[in-house]
Amino acid sequence: ENRNNVDSNFKNYLINLKNLLFIYLYQFLISLKIVFSSFIHRLIALCHPEKSIKNQIVLITGSGGYLGRHLALEFAKRNAILVLWDVNEDANRQTVEQLKSQGFFKIYPFKVDLTDQKAIKSTAERIRLTLGHVSVVLMVAAASFKAKSILDTNFEQDIEMHFKISYLSQLWLIQEFLQPMINKNWGHFLTVSSNSALIDMPLISSYASFKLAQTKLIETLREELIFNGIDGVKTTIAYPSILKG
Amino acid sequence: ENRNNVDSNFKNYLINLKNLLFIYLYQFLISLKIVFSSFIHRLIALCHPEKSIKNQIVLITGSGGYLGRHLALEFAKRNAILVLWDVNEDANRQTVEQLKSQGFFKIYPFKVDLTDQKAIKSTAERIRLTLGHVSVVLMVAAASFKAKSILDTNFEQDIEMHFKISYLSQLWLIQEFLQPMINKNWGHFLTVSSNSALIDMPLISSYASFKLAQTKLIETLREELIFNGIDGVKTTIAYPSILKG
Numbered sequence: 001e002n003r004n005n006v007d008s009n010f011k012n013y014l015i016n017l018k019n020l021l022f023i024y025l026y027q028f029l030i031s032l033k034i035v036f037s038s039f040i041h042r043l044i045a046l047c048h049p050e051k052s053i054k055n056q057i058v059l060i061t062g063s064g065g066y067l068g069r070h071l072a073l074e075f076a077k078r079n080a081i082l083v084l085w086d087v088n089e090d091a092n093r094q095t096v097e098q099l100k101s102q103g104f105f106k107i108y109p110f111k112v113d114l115t116d117q118k119a120i121k122s123t124a125e126r127i128r129l130t131l132g133h134v135s136v137v138l139m140v141a142a143a144s145f146k147a148k149s150i151l152d153t154n155f156e157q158d159i160e161m162h163f164k165i166s167y168l169s170q171l172w173l174i175q176e177f178l179q180p181m182i183n184k185n186w187g188h189f190l191t192v193s194s195n196s197a198l199i200d201m202p203l204i205s206s207y208a209s210f211k212l213a214q215t216k217l218i219e220t221l222r223e224e225l226i227f228n229g230i231d232g233v234k235t236t237i238a239y240p241s242i243l244k245g
Numbered sequence: 246e247n248r249n250n251v252d253s254n255f256k257n258y259l260i261n262l263k264n265l266l267f268i269y270l271y272q273f274l275i276s277l278k279i280v281f282s283s284f285i286h287r288l289i290a291l292c293h294p295e296k297s298i299k300n301q302i303v304l305i306t307g308s309g310g311y312l313g314r315h316l317a318l319e320f321a322k323r324n325a326i327l328v329l330w331d332v333n334e335d336a337n338r339q340t341v342e343q344l345k346s347q348g349f350f351k352i353y354p355f356k357v358d359l360t361d362q363k364a365i366k367s368t369a370e371r372i373r374l375t376l377g378h379v380s381v382v383l384m385v386a387a388a389s390f391k392a393k394s395i396l397d398t399n400f401e402q403d404i405e406m407h408f409k410i411s412y413l414s415q416l417w418l419i420q421e422f423l424q425p426m427i428n429k430n431w432g433h434f435l436t437v438s439s440n441s442a443l444i445d446m447p448l449i450s451s452y453a454s455f456k457l458a459q460t461k462l463i464e465t466l467r468e469e470l471i472f473n474g475i476d477g478v479k480t481t482i483a484y485p486s487i488l489k490g
Contacts, residue, residue, distance in 0.1 A: 205465040209458040220450040
């Protein structure tokens with residue numbers, strides 16, 4: 001009986017190994033395609049001059065996180081006025097301190113919970129009244145995830161957060177800041193998706209699903225802008241891989 | 246002034262026309278790609294014998310609708326036992342009558358609201374106890390949509406329904422019926438997505454976003470089945486265009 005168990009375990013091990021190798025090979029080929037198209041996009045970008053954002057108001061969500069903080073630094077170097085949103089005040093304060101230590105002071109941090117539409121609305125209103133028109137919105141905030149099979153995934157622990165942070169909050173942000181951009185025919189929305197939106201992987205269904213829904217929201221926005229002849233309001237979708245921060 | 250208005254209207258008209266033509270050309274090229282890959286898939290399917298579903302229990306959601314009804318007819322012809330779910334009892338009854346008028350009688354209609362997890366759970370339990378193991382689940386039910394710009398889209402009227410019908414209900418259905426399929430290493434989930442998941446169009450952000458999230462759920466399910474060495478449980482994603490029904 002023991003012998004049979006060992007055999008059966010070894011067989012399962014081989015099946016899993018074969019499947020893993022298959023998945024890795026498949027993802028490797030897709031990754032090659034992504035790297036190639038990124039390269040083409042980079043070439044196209046090289047042919048365009050960098051957009052000046054000097055003294056433009058740039059809103060960054062998730063500015064206490066690794067990516068948000070580094071984007072804040074890059075935009076500060078280009079003389080933007082930074083509006084930094086994070087639900088984690090301590091993390092946001094660290095970003096502000098890092099910016100100040102490097103000589104940047106045009107920074108307005110806010111504690112905002114992106115799952116709360118009222119908080120988004122009231123903070124946006126406050127910014128409009130005190131600072132003015134936000135012309136760049138970088139939607140970087142993301143919900144964390146645990147690896148879970150579809151059978152173990154549930155609404156309260158997994159889906160609700162991803163639905164609200166990755167999808168709903170981005171819709172609300174667009175609804176707060178788009179109209180003035182359309183009126184001026186000048187503005188930019190950037191959303192940070194994930195390479196899991198492009199690659200299929202097990203165990204991250206709710207994270208990946210709403211990262212993909214989010215890209216569809218931005219792609220639809222892009223079509224609506226084209227459809228209405230608004231050529232000065234731009235959209236960007238970024239697909240980062242795993243970050244070290 | 247009138248003259249200026251006419252000029253401006255005409256200019257807007259031209260911009261919109263140009264954009265429309267651009268969108269149509271772009272979508273046409275994508276459609277060509279889709280038709281080509283459909284053709285390849287059809288060729289691959291031709292090389293495989295049709296799976297026998299004689300006396301298998303086949304669950305169809307949205308069986309009162311055009312597509313659900315026609316799928317019911319096709320599966321009845323292949324001698325399946327049909328479990329028909331629709332929230333609209335009248336429409337479901339018409340499907341049953343049409344099936345009976347053509348000589349098919351192995352039909353079990355249920356009124357189920359897919360936005361209600363308890364209703365899904367209790368009906369699934371009833372089917373398990375009275376009929377047995379469901380081995381094919383066709384997730385056809387979809388929420389209707391109104392063309393709306395992103396600025397006019399809101400949670401209550403638009404997003405909630407698409408989120409629940411296209412995404413949540415499919416997760417709940419998988420959670421009800423997957424485990425017995427895995428135990429037997431035999432079963433099939435088919436989900437009806439939409440060509441709007443593949444093509445970008447204005448005015449249907451919530452419909453398209455959750456149709457795309459839904460495809461990601463099924464693609465992740467596929468990866469998890471591969472990952473666990475379950476080769477007898479299959480998934481299919483269909484991308485229909487506009488249907489006449």
